[in-house]
Amino acid sequence: MRTIHTDTAPAALGPYSQAKATCKLIFTSGQIAIDPAEGKIVDTTIEGQTHQVCKNLGEVLKAAGTDFDHVLKTTCFLKDINDFAAFNAIYGEYFTSKPARSCVEVANLPAGALVEVEAVAQAADKD
Numbered sequence: 001m002r003t004i005h006t007d008t009a010p011a012a013l014g015p016y017s018q019a020k021a022t023c024k025l026i027f028t029s030g031q032i033a034i035d036p037a038e039g040k041i042v043d044t045t046i047e048g049q050t051h052q053v054c055k056n057l058g059e060v061l062k063a064a065g066t067d068f069d070h071v072l073k074t075t076c077f078l079k080d081i082n083d084f085a086a087f088n089a090i091y092g093e094y095f096t097s098k099p100a101r102s103c104v105e106v107a108n109l110p111a112g113a114l115v116e117v118e119a120v121a122q123a124a125d126k127d
Helices: 046-063 081-094
Strands: 002-004 019-022 025-028 071-078 100-105 115-122
Touching: 019 046, 025 046, 046 081, 046 115, 071 081, 081 100, 081 115
Parallel strands: 071 100
Antiparallel strands: 002 019, 019 025, 025 115, 071 115
C-alpha cells in the first residue's frame, strides 16, 4: 500500500491522506473546493466549487498515476440537493466515462464547502 500526496492539490485538513493505493486500486479522500494556491475556498458558487473540486481530484488521480477515465465509482456530497443539476453539468465535463456514483445531500461540509467528491479508481495501464 502506498500513500499518495501532491502539492498541486490541497493538503488534508486532518489526520488523513489525499489518497491510498493498493494493488490496482486508488481510493481518494473527499476533495472540496480549496484552491491549493490560496489555501482556502475562493469561489462561492456551486459551479465554481465543482470545477475546483474536479481540478483537485484530477491532481490527486494524476499523482496516483491514473486519471478520470479510470474512475470506477464516486461518492458526491452536496450541501443543497437543489444544486444537483448545476453540479451534474460540471461533473459531466470531467467524468466522461460515467463511473458508478452516489450523490447525497448533507447537513454540512468542511470549511463551508458546497460540494465534496471522493473516488475509487483503477491504476492506469502502462503501455
